[in-house]
Amino acid sequence: MGKYLKFAGVYGFALATALGIALGGAWMWLGAAVIYGVMIVGDELLGDDYSEPDYRFRRLLDSMLYLALPVLGTLCLVMAWMAGTGDLLGVGAWVQANLGHDMFAARDASGAIHWVGAIIGAGLTFAAVGTNIGHELTHRTTDAGAMFVGRWLLALTLDAEFSIEHVYGHHRRLATGADPATARRGESFYTFLLRSIAGQTRSASALERGRLQTLGHGTWSWHNRYLRGWLMSGAIVAAFAYAAGPAGAAIFLLTAAAGRTVLEAVNYFEHYGLVRDPDEPVEPRHSWNSNKGLSNAVFFNLARHSHHHAQGDARFWQLRSYREAPTLPFGYLTSMLLVYVLPGWYRNRMTPLLLDWDRRYASPAERQLAEQANLASGMRDLQLATQGG
Amino acid sequence: MLGKLFGRRPPEQAAVGVEPFGWEFEVEPGQTILQAALARGLPWPSRCRVGSCATCRCRLLEGDVKALTDTSYVLSREQLEQRYILACQSQPRGRVRVHLERARATLRADAPSDPAAEQR
Numbered sequence: 001m002g003k004y005l006k007f008a009g010v011y012g013f014a015l016a017t018a019l020g021i022a023l024g025g026a027w028m029w030l031g032a033a034v035i036y037g038v039m040i041v042g043d044e045l046l047g048d049d050y051s052e053p054d055y056r057f058r059r060l061l062d063s064m065l066y067l068a069l070p071v072l073g074t075l076c077l078v079m080a081w082m083a084g085t086g087d088l089l090g091v092g093a094w095v096q097a098n099l100g101h102d103m104f105a106a107r108d109a110s111g112a113i114h115w116v117g118a119i120i121g122a123g124l125t126f127a128a129v130g131t132n133i134g135h136e137l138t139h140r141t142t143d144a145g146a147m148f149v150g151r152w153l154l155a156l157t158l159d160a161e162f163s164i165e166h167v168y169g170h171h172r173r174l175a176t177g178a179d180p181a182t183a184r185r186g187e188s189f190y191t192f193l194l195r196s197i198a199g200q201t202r203s204a205s206a207l208e209r210g211r212l213q214t215l216g217h218g219t220w221s222w223h224n225r226y227l228r229g230w231l232m233s234g235a236i237v238a239a240f241a242y243a244a245g246p247a248g249a250a251i252f253l254l255t256a257a258a259g260r261t262v263l264e265a266v267n268y269f270e271h272y273g274l275v276r277d278p279d280e281p282v283e284p285r286h287s288w289n290s291n292k293g294l295s296n297a298v299f300f301n302l303a304r305h306s307h308h309h310a311q312g313d314a315r316f317w318q319l320r321s322y323r324e325a326p327t328l329p330f331g332y333l334t335s336m337l338l339v340y341v342l343p344g345w346y347r348n349r350m351t352p353l354l355l356d357w358d359r360r361y362a363s364p365a366e367r368q369l370a371e372q373a374n375l376a377s378g379m380r381d382l383q384l385a386t387q388g389g
Numbered sequence: 390m391l392g393k394l395f396g397r398r399p400p401e402q403a404a405v406g407v408e409p410f411g412w413e414f415e416v417e418p419g420q421t422i423l424q425a426a427l428a429r430g431l432p433w434p435s436r437c438r439v440g441s442c443a444t445c446r447c448r449l450l451e452g453d454v455k456a457l458t459d460t461s462y463v464l465s466r467e468q469l470e471q472r473y474i475l476a477c478q479s480q481p482r483g484r485v486r487v488h489l490e491r492a493r494a495t496l497r498a499d500a501p502s503d504p505a506a507e508q509r
């Protein structure tokens with residue numbers, strides 16, 4: 001049973017986040033503290049998990065994905081209530097009567113510094129539950145129900161277009177200069193963040209326009225999934241504004257931005273510095289893989305990224321460990337924190353791994369691309385290794 | 390849902406005949422044409438394998454396939470009208486015949502060379 005239940009762990013984090021926000025004051029930091037604390041310590045202590053179990057109860061696995069919608073709906077309700085002024089949907093009175101907790105007092109005790117914690121925690125939850133599960137579901141392009149739920153989950157981080165760009169852009173251009181979501185050697189996370197977001201939205205829009213042309217529909221039509229995605233996000237902003245005024249809308253937008261930043265950090269370290277000859281197939285070597293047990297349990301095996309890109313239609317429970325693939329030195333939340341706080345240190349930490357990749361994994365054509373990337377990286381150790389060799 | 394159930398149990402063994410190479414191979418339930426071809430070591434061209442690069446495209450001459458993705462992002466209108474499909478996103482319903490423009494000219498550069506891969 002454990003092999004199933006481990007994937008429910010992420011909902012524990014969502015619960016801690018919602019609970020902390022409802023408790024108000026310093027408790028609003030609970031979600032962020034629990035997620036970073038448990039993940040960083042847990043990945044170190046528990047280490048790698050190479051198991052590849054067979055799963056019989058696939059409905060159960062799928063139901064754990066769809067649980068995301070009610071859970072995030074509840075989190076949004078708590079956030080909107082705490083950001084507002086009245087008693088939205090009578091939640092405050094109900095909680096007072098049934099649970100004995102005074103949410104009105106909790107709201108009054110919450111200042112800006114507390115809301116910063118709430119936004120960081122809720123942003124992590126939007127990404128871990130919303131973006132990650134939205135990613136899994138929108139790879140199932142012929143399953144209308146999965147696409148519908150997946151796109152709404154992505155819309156929470158203003159990114160329903162991810163369902164277009166990721167599948168038809170990123171997976172095709174992976175690890176080439178044409179992919180906005182592949183970080184270049186020497187590129188700082190914050191430079192990448194802006195380039196990636198701008199590049200992905202341009203690409204999604206262009207891909208959608210191409211599809212509409214193929215099908216003979218106009219750009220300004222209801223068939224346009226790119227525009228519909230923005231309308232979905234707009235509807236969520238409007239719902240927050242209606243429920244909790246401008247402050248509610250602002251808190252939602254900041255949380256969405258925090259969640260999107262989490263996605264881009266993951267994009268950054270999943271392929272940092274890797275190169276591919278565009279004429280050759282995508283192989284496991286074109287992703288930084290991780291078999292950290294906790295990261296994979298919480299992110300539905302996303303960290304088994306080498307297999308995901310080599311076979312994008314594989315379900316999360318089918319992803320294999322590929323322990324021979326290039327491997328990230330840290331778990332997902334550890335990598336994320338380093339990328340945010342010590343971006344330069346992280347790049348230096350990855351330099352020997354990249355040079356090892358060039359030697360052991362790269363094809364001859366890729367070795368040339370890697371040399372060019374090293375020279376252009378602006379990083380002394382990469383340049384020296386290239387010139388010296 | 391029903392379609393999915395029936396799709397998994399085709400009335401006859403799914404199989405592919407490939408023009409002009411004369412390749413014939415069977416496809417297991419749940420497998421795509423590309424997966425079956427690569428499992429047999431055939432030099433079928435492919436890159437992304439998720440239905441986004443169209444490198445594995447071929448033209449359906451006979452029979453029917455179940456398409457796993459929306460090919461309108463990657464194939465042109467002319468190609469769709471000519472019944473082009475993506476091998477990596479197509480599960481044959483029974484026996485099908487397809488036309489492949491060319492086999493992979495070069496194998497992965499780090500793989501040992503294979504004369505069968507050089508034919509075009």
